[in-house]
Amino acid sequence: MAIYGLNSIRTFSNAVSNRVVNAFPTMTVNSDKANKAISWIGKHISSPENRLILGVSALMSQPFIDLHNKKVDEDTRKVSAARTVAKIIAGTSTGVLIRYGCIKAIDAFSKFPEEITATTKNPRLKTFFTPFEAIKGGLRDLRHYKSALGTLVSLGVMVFTNFLIDAPFTKFMTNKFVDKIHEKDSQKQVQNKEVRDAA
């Protein structure tokens, strides 16, 4: 059932993308700088950088979406935005750090056979994640492989850190932000009262 659903989404997505591609004009990237930048992105941007971009852009969009949600009252909007900001900061910082750490860890255990010398300790451990294709000499670039494996491992780690770090950190920051919001609101109320009394 789930596979049928995924296939349907893929078929729909394919049909839409075919139409979009047909409607696109032919384009050539003429600038050397732009071509270099595109190649650099393909080589260097991986899941930690992707998560960072997601987090930064989330900070620039999601709180404003919450603040403009007219279906709930003003106080709910403010608290909802505060919670969103806290959630993004907690999720992004742990997400980026854990992804980066896991990719580094995989890198340490995905060495090529030529990097193993007679003095290397635990040679089997150092090649624990090296694909057999690379041991045989067929695969020479492991950058994307290490990123992929590191990201998969980090997802397993984050199931636990989601509760152990993200949730309490989010709660702590939300409470801080909400206290600040309520403090500002009560100050405003006092100021308004003073203005009214003076009038």
Place this chain on the structure above:
Amino acid sequence: MPLKPSFLAPFNEFVAKHYGKDTGKMLIHTGVVGWILSAAAQVMAIVVNDKIPKEQKMYLVPQELADAGVNILSFYTITQGCKSVASKLVKSGKLLPKTIRGILDAKGLTDKVGSKGFDIFKDAALTPAAIKRLEKFKSGVDVTAATIGSVLSCNIVTPIVRNEIAASRQKDLVARMNNADTNHSSYVKPGYAYIKHPSMYDFTHNSSSLKV
């Protein structure tokens, strides 16, 4: 001593085969797995929480699953769509770097660009060096498209859809509670009868799962 593959070899081979060259694909698939794990963790947290009555769990678990469905569907459809368009633009020759466009023009293949079934990697008889250059370009375009797709789905579409659903759910719940309070004979959906009126705290603290 010759190195032997570890017992993880089949898994390592699988990752190398499917994601060893395609970072864009990896970003989409790990993104989906991330959303699934986030939702599974949230559901587990509800299931194993002794402080939540069984009747409330009957309501909260489907609610979490519905949220997860929205997150995953929006993420996969939009991100996969963006990546698919980007890949096809390069493969069909509609989006190319200057050097490769020059090769196509020199070979008299300009008319074939964008035509049905044309695959520049197979049909243009490019040299291995040109293919390598084009693969680097395609990888950059794919990653850019996947990143734009994930920003669009995670930061714009999903929050708007989720806010709509959460607001209508809150409204529906309040209406049912009021109905149950004033008219004891009316039917109250199982699970709803045991739930207290939703507060602002409930709305802002339970409206979505934490993205990993």
